[in-house]
Amino acid sequence: MKRGYHHGNLRQALVEAALALIAERGPQGFTLSEAAKAADVTPAAVYRHFTGRDELLAEVARQGFDIFAALLEFAYDEGRPTSLAAFEATGRAYLAFARKYPGHYQAMFESGLQPGNHPGLAQVAAKARDTMDRAADHLARALPETRRPPARMISAHVWATSHGVVELYLRGNGGPQPWAPEDILETAIGIYLRGLGLLSPDK
Amino acid sequence: MKRGYHHGNLRQALVEAALALIAERGPQGFTLSEAAKAADVTPAAVYRHFTGRDELLAEVARQGFDIFAALLEFAYDEGRPTSLAAFEATGRAYLAFARKYPGHYQAMFESGLQPGNHPGLAQVAAKARDTMDRAADHLARALPETRRPPARMISAHVWATSHGVVELYLRGNGGPQPWAPEDILETAIGIYLRGLGLLSPDK
């Protein structure tokens, strides 16, 4: 692809170059210089669009949280067809996101980025979590009040389990496993929901 | 502490210097040069004890898995007093380890180390997992065979949930939470065990 002196959309091209680098070599493998090179541009050009290396990385993560929040929202689908099915779908969406967008995922969760330093990032991350919280809240209403854990506790449980399955069994820090990550997560959540009293005790 | 030309136990001193660096600044913050400096020694001296930076880091992780495996074994205590209590104790041990040995924990799980490149590492990691598997197996025997998930599936669930709680709520990539990580994990495992049919449905 040819281009003249001006690139056209260098900002997004840099984001995508960074994404490819991260997906291929891990968050450590990402450098400003290499992202610039992959976008066919001098490292100095990056500074026309970002204040520096960190801001480029943060933008990658931000776009990741955007996609993530949208996927969760789509999976939740306002609680349709049932609050239970919608809740299960959000759990699956977590894993599906990590599988389909590994560059984004790593920028978000494994790059050592401090959300506190990037206000926009924290905001869009909160949006994703809010969807989970709503799904859990909707689900919790089906429980008798006396034995109903707080909705945010339930969503914390599912985030933790989903995140753990991704880190250990999809991204591979836990050694090989005889099951697909999807099956591990599915059964874990199934047993958990039975424990909440939302699935019948028979398989 | 004074010392002469020879250090005495430089190898272990380097491991401990690395540990302190990692605990303080994260696995990225660790460099061979700084570890050497912290041990009051020239960077070149490191090469008398390790083949290079990676092997030093791997040794830190190896010692971590050693401690971890011992803690799990201690918590499991051959299934005493009951298989259920022993199983719950191993879950708690995971979190306790991450809290008490943050440097080891990060070297093991967040340093980007490839266990495949360090045979000794994979071996001792397998030992830790084996303890979890035994705990799960012991527990599973209390279940009627028809509705008993494979023991390794159960231990995968608990590893994942424990790991997720540590990453998100102890190490802080999931935003602030109104509960202590210990409480999140405890309730998650409680609900899960009820789902397995091992705890009565009343609180």
Place this chain on the structure above:
DNA sequence: TGTACATCAGTGAACGCGCGTTCACTGATGTAC
């Protein structure tokens, strides 16, 4: 017990490298007249 000597843990200087960042600049674009 005293001395010669082999061993080897640590030194200090140097290396090449790639990193993030800066700076004065240049060339393309698009707008005002």
Place this chain on the structure above:
DNA sequence: TGTACATCAGTGAACGCGCGTTCACTGATGTAC
């Protein structure tokens, strides 16, 4: 429609830095006689 000019995206060279690693060396230790 044609030209002058302001804007600004990208260049290219340079910087200082800290990294991991190497090498010839030196000084402490401990053992053989």
